[in-house]
Amino acid sequence: MALEIIESCVNCWACEPLCPNQAIYEAKPHFLINPDKCNECAGDFADSQCATICPIEGAILNADGEALNPPGSLTGIPPEKFAELQAAQQAARHGA
Amino acid sequence: MELPVINNTASEATKSGCSASSCGSTNDQMGHLPEHIREKVFNHPCYSEEAHHYFARMHVAVAPACNIQCHYCNRKYDCANESRPGVVSELHHPEQAVKKVLAVAATIPQMTVLGIAGPGDPLANPERTFATFRSLAEQAPDIKLCVSTNGLSLPDHIDELAKHNIDHVTITINCVDPDVGAKIYPWIFWKNKRIKGREGAAILIEQQQKGLEMLVARGILVKVNSVMIPGVNDAHLAEVSRTVKAKGAFLHNVMPLISEAEHGTFYGMTGQRGPTHDELQKLQDECSGDMNMMRHCRQCRADAVGLLGEDRGSEFTMDKIEAMDINYPEAMKMRAEVHAAIAEELESKRVAKEAKVQLVSIEGIKAKxxxxxxxxxxxxxxxxxxxxxxxxxxxxxxxxxxxxxxxxxxxxxxxxxxxxxxxxxxxxxxxxxxxxxxxxxxxxxxxxxxxxxxxxxxxxxxxxxxxxxxxxxxxxxxxxxxxxxxxxxxxxxxxxxxxxx
Structure with a gap:
């Protein structure tokens, strides 16, 4: 039972000092969680601390690979709007 | 602590006469501050309109973590080409940041102020923020230190701020009403929980006001920043201005919302517009009846370097700094000479201006x-x-x-x-x-x-x-x-x- 940080992490350091088990460490290209140390904050906090402060939707997954902060849950931006923006930016890059 | 109202009100309000304070140029907003505050801000480009023509500032990006989310911010902050708060090109560890500050101060002697403003919230990164301040206070006592915060954890850090001789703090206060706050802040991180909506906004507002009062009680100068968001808090900001003035903030900076869709913020993605030049000016004029307003803010990046409005950050990337050989004690002497020359120029301009005001009042501009x-x-x-x-x-x-x-x-x-x-x-x-x-x-x-x-x-x-x-x-x-x-x-x-x- 451990959480995982994936590539959408922006390396903001917010989670690192909160981890009660010092399971989170700075790495390239992004922070990582040592699965041997992480117990999802069981016994320490009601909510997993890293996922509770993380500002990036989808950056932290649970043991089943599900996003603890799914798209739209933190920013309030509807996921389809975000997809539109990404598509537009990609098109602009290819056009340039 | 009662602060005087500074006269930079609209011409409609002053056109009835030619009082000593409003005749001639009225843009020297600092001229009417109590002497002890004027002394503190005369060379601070972000606090004095006049100073910003002469003195430079820099921000170091040592504070990436944040404890709240604002709808005008996108936490994917790494961008070289955008100029707005919360954006940086490279993050620094405190030792790197100190090296960078010394290099900039030795190269740009007009640089008088070092601020920590992000890209997250400096007080959500207390170790990195205070390590930077501690080391700079020792090595570069001729640099003013200041910090900009959302205020959530401000009350917890007042003692530490006072210890490092930080005499300028900026708090971003967009509202004093939790119902307005709920439309600006989707969540805060508070006591190990993520608190959403109105409840989170209410805690944030309470902490901001408490922090403001505690800073004023310590004699630390407080500037308040507000982002003007049409239809959300525009009608509410005059009340914010009155409230923070009553509590002793000495300067209010109402800034326009930046909400380009390509920045990927909530407001940008949902079509929330920023104010027009006219709307911003009208609100600033409205607030100026209650409060000394700042009008020269450039909403700079969290790693900006140079005069307000310019950014020389690209001259001071980490690889370039490593190649520089800085003797700061020597640089400090040269800096002192440059500062003295600017102070002299400002003083002679002030004397000339006073003389002119007197001359104009003798000639009687009222006759025109x-x-x-x-x-x-x-x-x-x-x-x-x-x-x-x-x-x-x-x-x-x-x-x-x-x-x-x-x-x-x-x-x-x-x-x-x-x-x-x-x-x-x-x-x-x-x-x-x-x-x-x-x-x-x-x-x-x-x-x-x-x-x-x-x-x-x-x-x-x-x-x-x-x-x-x-x-x-x-x-x-x-x-x-x-x-x-x-x-x-x-x-x-x-x-x-x-x-x-």
Whole structure:
């Protein structure tokens, strides 16, 4: 039972000092969680601390690979709007 | 602690007479502050409108973590090409940041202020923030230290702030009403929980107000930043201004929302617009009855370097700094000389200005008929003089001339349309942008202007003027305003206004 940080992490350091088990460490290209140390904050906090402060939707997954902060849950931006923006930016890059 | 109201109110409010404080130039907002505050801010570019022409600031990006989410912020902050708060190119560890500050201070002696402003919240990164301050206080005692915060954990850090001799703190306060706050802050991180909506906003507001009171009680100067969000908090900000003034903040900075869709913020993605130049000015004027307003803010990046409005960050990337050999004690001597020379120049300007105010009141400006206010745009590189080519200007300073004198209104960003080389292919659209940002201005004063933009400017009702190159901004504006008066150009529109009214 451990959480995982994936590539959408922006390396903001917010989670690192909160981890009660010092399971989170700075790495390239992004922070990582040592699965041997992480117990999802069981016994320490009601909510997993890293996922509770993380500002990036989808950056932290649970043991089943599900996003603890799914798209739209933190920013309030509807996921389809975000997809539109990404598509537009990609098109602009290819056009340039 | 009661603070005086500073007179930079609208011309409508001052046109009835020529009091000692509002006659002549009224843009020296710091001139009327108590002496102990004036001494603290006279060389702080973010706190004194006058200082920002001469002194430079820098931010170091040591504070990436944040404890709240704002709807105008996108936490994917790494971008080299955007100029707005919360954005940086490279993050620094405190040791790197200190090295960078010493390198910049030795290279740009006008740099008097080091701020930590993000890209997250400095007080959500207390170890990194205070390690940087501690080390700088030891190694570079001639640099002023300041910090900008959302205020959530401010009450917990007051002692530490006071210890490092940080005498300037900026708190971003967008509201004092949790219902308004719920539309700005989707969540806060508080006591190990993520708290959403109104409840989170209420805690944030309480902490901000508490922090403000505690700072004032310690004698630490507090500036309040507010982001103006039309339809969300625009009607509420006058109340914010009154509240923070009553609690002892000495300066209020109302900034326009930046919400381009491509920045990927909630407001950008949901079509929330920012205010127009007019709306912003109106609100700033409305608040100025209650509070000393800051109008020269450039909303700079969390790693900006240089005079306000310029960014020399690319000269000080980590690899370049590593190659520099800095002897700071030596640099400090040179810096002291530069600062003394600027202080002397400011003092002689102040004396000259006072003399002029007296002269004008003797001659009796009241005898002149009342004339309508005129907006003028200035192209400047700093130093308080007109010294920028129209085509090279990346921003214009906007001043209002009226029978009450000259006052600074704000700045408007543009794109320098004449950058030379292959970028000039974009010339036309950049000129269009300049024409748009100059809307409402009747004159643009610059050191030089080419043939090409002359026609389009005139056609848009904006008179280009390159006759006052290297002159002091306010003197030039007064001279042009007087020319307009003599030419009878200051009455016509007043008549129209009266007819309309």
């Amino acid at each position: 008929p009342e004339t309508r206010p005129v907006l003028m745009a200035i192209a400047t590189k700093g130093g308080g003089v007109i010294n920028e080519h129209f085509g090279h200007a990346s921003e214009f300073l906007i001043y209002e001339a009226s029978s009450a004198g000259v006052r600074f209104i704000g700045h408007r960003k543009t794109v320098a349309y004449c950058e030379g080389g292959d970028t000039c292919g974009d010339g036309e659209s950049a000129l269009d942008k300049s024409l748009k940002v100059l809307a409402g201005c009747e004159v643009v004063l610059c050191s030089k202007i080419g043939f090409e933009p002359w026609g389009p400017l005139e056609a848009a009702g904006i008179q280009p003027n390159g006759e006052h190159a290297m002159e002091a901004i306010e003197d030039a504006i007064l001279a042009v305003y007087e020319e307009m008066r003599v030419a009878g150009r200051l009455e016509a529109k007043l008549d129209e206004q009266q007819k309309a009214a």
